[in-house]
Amino acid sequence: MTHSNHAPVPELYVSSESAAKLKREAGDMPSWDLTPRQICDLELLMNGGFNPLKGFLTEADYDSVVENMRLADGSLWPMPITLDVSEEFAERIEPGQDIALRDQEGVILAILSVTDKWRPNKKREAEKVFGADDLAHPAVNYLHNVAGPVYLGGPVLGIQPPVHYDFRARRDTPNELRALFRKLGWRRVVAFQTRNPLHRAHQELTFRAAREAQANLLIHPVVGMTKPGDVDHFTRVRCYEAVLDKYPAATTTMSLLNLAMRMAGPREAVWHGLIRKNHGCTHFIVGRDHAGPGKNSKGEDFYGPYDAQELFAAHAEEIGIEMVPFKHMVYVQEKAQYFPADEVPEGATVLNISGTELRRRLREGLEIPEWFSFPEVVAELRRRFPPRNKQGFTVFFTGLSGSGKSTIANALMIKLMEMGDRPVTLLDGDVVRKHLSSELGFSKEHRDINIRRIGYVASEITKNGGIAICAPIAPYAATRRAVREMIEQYGAFVEVHVATSLEECERRDRKGLYRLAREGKIKEFTGISDPYEAPENPELRVDTEGQDVDNCAHQVILKLESMGLIG
Ligand code: PPS
The missing domain is CATH 3.40.50.300 (P-loop containing nucleotide triphosphate hydrolases)
Incomplete structure (x- = not known):
């Protein structure tokens, strides 16, 4: 289980000859213009990032995922990957029909053979998957206020991946990453999932995690959709590139993941693990409050801080990837270095700058000390968030x-x-x-x-x-x-x-x-x-x-x- 599997994961793309033919046929099919979230989901479906899924969930799979975190055949899958559509579109579609899935410019990316059409119970989905039917949860808000009322399910035939114009050299499919690890001779790889800029504490913890796991490190940031209000991915990627230079040469690499996060805490952690397994990683860092959505409408946390670690640990064997629990790192002034919070020497002075405090300092143009972050990262953030x-x-x-x-x-x-x-x-x-x-x-x-x-x-x-x-x-x-x-x-x-x-x-x-x-x-x-x-x-x-x-x-x-x- 701890050796990376270099054999390819199955993809949903058809051969290039079939793609040309399908594309012509798709011209006559009803077509659905994918939403930004659906484009992210489709990309990971097609390139094997969501293996073992073969398309958008059918009703039986959906019910089973919502209720039991498993597909109808019993395999572990925590997140409903569904194609939500409008009432008007759904009226024109019956199971048995093929539809063309297009990006926002109208380019045909895939064909969905519709086997199922149903009206989901969104309240149940919110409660079971996200823990509460509370609009303060970004995914619950999305479910009720953005997603369409009808779901279509069925297998997908991939024609072409969505086009990206930014950071192309930094984007890899699961099979491209597997090939890269093979080429580099990396047999053990620990992945770090992130949606925030990296500062020194993150660099320390990721490097420690890699050392403990005797593995190489993959910084695997999400550039698809993260929590509303997050720092945009353009800024973050420039920050990550600066931090990458701080790791010892040839120990660490970075790849961008076009995932649409749901901020579903424990279920999301399991999902992230499966995705990293598909990308050829052997270990995965799970932190405190992993993929946490913030406070609910009563001002309380949606999930306990270690719920994600517990759920992950309970399924690690099946996910096929080993969890490296995140150590909360803090800076100890007297020692001028970072320590795991539970190893701080007695009586030492611990320094910390919270996310809120960092934003205040940026907003007011105040100093951000070098012990907290790298000057290159601070410069990027200042450029993006001038006072x-x-x-x-x-x-x-x-x-x-x-x-x-x-x-x-x-x-x-x-x-x-x-x-x-x-x-x-x-x-x-x-x-x-x-x-x-x-x-x-x-x-x-x-x-x-x-x-x-x-x-x-x-x-x-x-x-x-x-x-x-x-x-x-x-x-x-x-x-x-x-x-x-x-x-x-x-x-x-x-x-x-x-x-x-x-x-x-x-x-x-x-x-x-x-x-x-x-x-x-x-x-x-x-x-x-x-x-x-x-x-x-x-x-x-x-x-x-x-x-x-x-x-x-x-x-x-x-x-x-x-x-x-x-x-
Ligand atoms: S609104 O309600 O904000 O779209 O109105 P606005 O674009 O500011 O336009 C207001 C100016 O249009 C003139 N005007 C009227 N105002 C209010 N109600 C009616 N029925 C109306 N008809 C014409 C009026 O001169 C307003 O200018 P101001 O500068 O506010 O006095």
Whole structure:
């Protein structure tokens, strides 16, 4: 069991002549455009990473995997690999039919011979596979809110692998890795699964694990889909490449795994083990809280910290790979070196920087010590996560018509341009309606489209390091929240409620619209005949009654300073 098996794993690809023929035939079949997760699953199905699966699970296999962690024939398989489709598509498909599976550009990757079509009990799947039907679990959220309602199952004939344009030299199929290990003479290989950048503690623990197992080391990071909010794989791979140089020459290699993780803790660990076995590894590092999804909706952990190790240990023989339990490594100041947490000398000073603390230091441009990480890794992370005063952000004004949004937004823009460190774009309500949304009216549906367009443009500006100032009415809280979510993945979202009262707006009536609205000559007018949901927790509320524009804009500047966004 501890010697790597160099014989190839079965793949689902057909020969190149058959592929050409199948591809022609597939042109006439109904086709399903695969989702990003399904593309990851299909790649590992086809290249043998998910051996012994021969396709997307049938209903009998699915039931058995969900209930017993085994395929219907009894072999160990912990994760339902299913093809979820939409209602509309499912209506057109009957068992017995072949369908073409296409990537998002329309390239035909495989043919699925549909043998089963069913409506899964998602609540049961959530409870049995992920431990709870709780939307705080990313895979449960995916199951209920992203995945389609109907599953199709059946064997897959592989035509071609999904195309990757990035890091091609670092991607290997299971059989390519097996061949590499054979060529290098590596008979024992310990795999390290990761979805995070590696720092010194990881380097220490992986190297120790390899020494203990008397094995070579495979850094096997996931580049398919990881936990929402993780560092993107482009940045991570550049970090990994820097760390690779820190291992003694010829002991260690790295390969990228296009897996879509589910964050299913114990079941996921077993799954990861089977996948690594297929990739020719003999040992696998399982850590504390392996593939943990974070906290549930009550703020508790979904799984116990060592549940994954226990489940893995109970099935190690069958997985065919030996577990190397992860040692939690900590830095001991007096010794200037890393120790396993349970071997720290008495009375010694242990230093630690948590993930949250690391993000804070990056955000604020603070020092990240060399004992914690490698300078090359820190440099990559700093490049990707510049301090807040170098990142893009969005200031989103909301308020009634005539509340003074545009005037304050204009003054703010001029002040920010005077500072001159980042480009500034003003997306004023009227201007947007002229250039981006000229066909839209003021129904709820049209207002929402309008605000989402503004949000999209602002999120692109924010992503690219600029400052977006938006000044629409944006009367609906849910739409403002959606825009916030779009933007916060790239930078700060500063909501400013211009809280001028309706009476005051109407008294000023700068455009003469309130009079027309009162006379019924303008329909669906915000505040008069249409709702305005005032923000409950804006970053800032400004009152324009009794203070001038300059003062209001200055309050926004002070807020931006206090948030570390300028200065
Ligand atoms: S929304 O709800 O956010 O899409 O509205 P917005 O794009 O900001 O457009 C508001 C400006 O359009 C003028 N206008 C109206 N406002 C509200 N309701 C109705 N029915 C309406 N019809 C025209 C009005 O001049 C708004 O400009 P501001 O700058 O807010 O005063």
